[in-house]
Amino acid sequence: MFKNLVIGLSFIIGSIAVDVQAASKTSDEYKAVVDTAYKYFNGAANGDQAMLRAAFDVDYGDIKIPATDKETGKDIIRTIPLGKFAKVFKKATADLWQAKILSVDIVDDKMAMVKLDFDTPKTHYVDYLVMYKRDGQWRIVNKTFVATA
Numbered sequence: 001m002f003k004n005l006v007i008g009l010s011f012i013i014g015s016i017a018v019d020v021q022a023a024s025k026t027s028d029e030y031k032a033v034v035d036t037a038y039k040y041f042n043g044a045a046n047g048d049q050a051m052l053r054a055a056f057d058v059d060y061g062d063i064k065i066p067a068t069d070k071e072t073g074k075d076i077i078r079t080i081p082l083g084k085f086a087k088v089f090k091k092a093t094a095d096l097w098q099a100k101i102l103s104v105d106i107v108d109d110k111m112a113m114v115k116l117d118f119d120t121p122k123t124h125y126v127d128y129l130v131m132y133k134r135d136g137q138w139r140i141v142n143k144t145f146v147a148t149a
Helices: 001-045 050-054 082-085
Strands: 063-066 077-082 099-108 113-121 124-133 135-147
Touching: 001 099, 001 113, 001 124, 001 135, 050 082, 050 113, 063 082, 077 082, 082 135
Parallel strands: 063 135
Antiparallel strands: 063 077, 099 113, 113 124, 124 135
């Protein structure tokens, strides 16, 4: 009887240890994903090209920009490489920008989706940032957004 009790306890302790390790890895990945989202936001707000390059996958990433076709008046989606988009932010904004992460979804510690809400004095944005972990680093590969004045 005592032998069965010891085996049962070691199994429970082993399960707890595995769960703790998994939670630790997941929380590390969560922090890295959140840090990447804030690198994008702070890089844009401060005109920091190095920070933007650390957040964006400039080799493979794109931004999807909702627009209106000037000739037809129809809604369209423009696609621009993130490297080109990053170059728009050449200097720090004089305005106060505020950001808040609304949700984070991480899949297999390889892909993540972040919903980022941020305000500028002129525009309110909600971004969806798709990230992939490549070469050990989380990078934004797609940014899609809605903006309201």
